[in-house]
Amino acid sequence: MTTTHTEGVCLPSYRTLVALALAAPEEHVRELADWVEHASVVRGGATEQAGWESAYKWLRLAQGLRTVTFDMSYDDGGMCAVGGDFDAVWSEMIEEWQLHLVRLGYVRAALEGLVRVLHPDVSQPAIAIEWAEHQLSHRTDVWPLHACEVAEHLTAHARGRADDTAVSVASGVAQAIAVHRQVVHGLAGVPEPTDDADAKIHATGHEEICAAREASTAVMLGIQLLLAAALAEGSIAVLDEDKYLFDGRWVPDGAGGSRWVDEEMLYSEYLAVLHLEPGEPPEL
Known part of the structure; x- marks a missing residue:
């Protein structure tokens, strides 16, 4: 029987908080997408629109992504039970890995498209994000929570360890694009399962899966900073004034804590x- 273990699973602390946890990429x-749908470019013609x-x-394409299916078996009719277990675990691993990588490709395309609209003279998305960070450095009210922590975690994946090197949202975006580029150019290694002495097959690829997941999140957080700077500058405007919160959510209170908001x-x-999990409402 195939058995997988959770040892080595990479789950950053900002995804497991009781309140103000970072939402899964599919929710994020x-x-x-909903926010961008309710905003538009102020200056510019038909090309910009x-x-x-x-x-x-x-x-929207990234939002619609649900599953990626793989069958890694040889299907030669002569596979032993352990070999079948290996292929089953491998298929599941690759499905999760590629799901995050496909989403990464979609959100990267969205980022680069927004950069072309908002900063047509900029060739690298990370440069536009760096500009946005500079513009918003004094605006804690618009800074996405966990943005720098995601960049730090992604950088640690790239270097194999965490260090004291300062990171920014822009550097996180640059690293996320590097993760995507490695795969596109065939430079990323494809993870395979391993088996132990009892011939039980264990999933691996935890590092690769986590890096792909956090890369797509880093790009989306970069998009949020880009949009926040453009909104502050007046380059874009929100078409609808209010966002109705159906179930409410926790939001930062500006003093290191959180407050529950259950209205518009x-x-x-x-x-x-928008990238935070709503969380459970406070007890009455």
């Missing part, structure tokens, strides 16, 4: 918290 991208719509559609929020305020 849904809220981000078309570019904005194209970026939105890439986010301004879309401009929602941009800074």
